[in-house]
Structures are given as C-alpha cells and as structure tokens.
C-alpha cells in the first residue's frame with residue numbers, strides 16, 4: 001500500500017467516512033496445519049479503520065484458516081501481518097489480544113457451565129481495573145444478555161449464545177473484531193438479529209472482519225469483501241460491487257451454479 005493510497009478517504013455504502021488509515025494488512029500469507037501442506041497459499045487481506053470487511057468463499061477455501069492465522073492460532077510460513085506498526089507473525093493469541101484484536105471462533109466460543117455474567121468476566125481477563133462500566137455497555141447493547149445474566153451459557157439458545165460470544169469479545173473493546181460465521185445454524189430471524197448487531201458494533205467504531213457463509217447478506221452490509229478460493233483471495237472489492245459481479249454471483253452467490261449455491 002503506497003502512501004497516496006493510504007491517505008485516500010474512502011466512503012462506505014452509507015456515506016460514513018472512513019479515515020483511510022490502514023489498520024491491518026496481511027500480505028502473501030502462506031500457512032497450514034500439517035508440515036508440507038499449505039492451506040493459505042498467498043492470501044491477502046487488509047482492513048481500514050472503521051471498516052466492515054467480509055470474507056466469503058466455498059467450503060474449505062481457507063476462510064477460517066485465514067481468521068485463525070491472523071489471530072496467531074496457525075503458524076505463518078511466509079508473508080507478513082501488520083497491525084498498525086506491529087508485525088503479528090510469530091505472536092500468540094494472548095499477545096495479539098493485548099494489541100486490540102478479538103476473535104470469535106465458529107464453535108466452542110462460550111463456557112457452557114459458567115453463567116452469562118461469568119462468561120463476560122472471562123472475556124475481560126486481560127483487562128486491568130474495573131470492568132463494570134464496559135460490562136454495563138455490553139448489557140445495554142445486548143439486552144438479552146442482561147436478562148439472562150445469571151443463567152448458565154449452556155442453556156442459552158443458539159442465537160443467544162452467539163450474542164454472548166460476541167459480547168465476550170467486546171469486553172476487551174477491541175479495535176478489530178474477527179467473527180467466524182456468526183450466523184451459522186441460526187434461524188432466518190436470528191440471522192437478521194446477528195447481522196444488525198454486527199452493524200451496530202461496527203457503527204460504534206470497531207473494525208470488523210466477518211467470515212460468512214451467508215454470502216449475499218454479508219456482502220450487503222460490508223464496506224469491502226474478499227472471495228477466497230483455494231487459499232487465496234480470488235476477488236476483492238466493495239461489497240456492493242462483488243454482489244453485482246456476475247462471476248462472483250455465478251460461482252459464490254448461487255446464481256446459476258447449483259453446487260455452490262447449496263450452502264447459502
């Protein structure tokens with residue numbers, strides 16, 4: 001990214017001004033789980049301050065791996081991940097969290113035997129000082145969590161649990177929130193609730209990377225999007241442009257391709 005580009009002011013769908021400051025830049029990432037098998041094969045992803053960036057692609061494309069790699073859960077074999085002026089490569093999640101990135105995995109994202117309130121407290125384990133004020137903010141943003149604050153997380157509905165997972169991540173008031181398929185396995189009404197919440201979190205100033213199988217809906221709320229294929233970004237652009245791109249439509253949004261239409 002050259003300086004003239006990074007100084008450019010971007011304008012998102014709703015004409016909200018984005019500062020044009022690049023906060024995350026993952027460049028040419030090669031990463032994988034097993035020796036000799038690269039899952040990410042030169043993946044790129046950048047996030048400007050205040051942006052909501054969506055990552056879509058077919059099953060197995062490497063979306064979750066990219067999210068995990070940024071968060072330090074998968075070792076990087078080559079490439080760099082810059083967050084502000086820091087290179088995250090080689091850091092572990094605990095260190096990355098302290099720099100202002102929170103990550104919500106697709107599964108196992110709450111402690112089922114703990115109450116909602118205790119789950120939120122656990123989310124703030126790296127914070128120093130009084131967490132009451134931030135917890136109150138979460139309860140205001142997620143009223144259902146306030147209502148169920150003493151209930152065990154394991155007894156929550158799927159949608160409520162997803163909200164708790166997001167609330168937990170927000171306890172750190174991260175600069176960047178990474179969400180892996182927050183709408184998976186939710187009913188259409190709950191999907192809408194979750195998407196509204198994601199937009200609400202973004203509008204309060206948190207930048208977001210949203211990995212989604214609900215591709216059309218996710219692109220519709222995104223400032224920009226990436227379409228991953230075989231461990232690389234195959235297409236990138238404004239959310240609305242990707243939605244209107246005939247090739248993306250055909251291959252990934254179920255317009256004329258039956259097999260890839262199924263998951264959405």
Ligand SMILES: Nc1ncnc2c1ncn2[C@@H]1O[C@H](COP(=O)(O)OP(=O)(O)OP(=O)(O)O)[C@@H](O)[C@H]1O
Pocket residue numbers: 033034039057058059060061062063064065066213
């Ligand atoms: N822990 C792991 N160990 C070994 N291989 C893995 C592991 N997790 C994922 N993979 C492999 O990495 C590839 C990419 O998986 P990944 O979960 O990143 O895909 P995805 O795009 O998130 O797919 P989905 O839409 O199904 O969630 C797949 O071939 C998968 O089998």
Ligand SMILES: [Mg+2]
Pocket residue numbers: 063064065106181
């Ligand atoms: Mg995945």
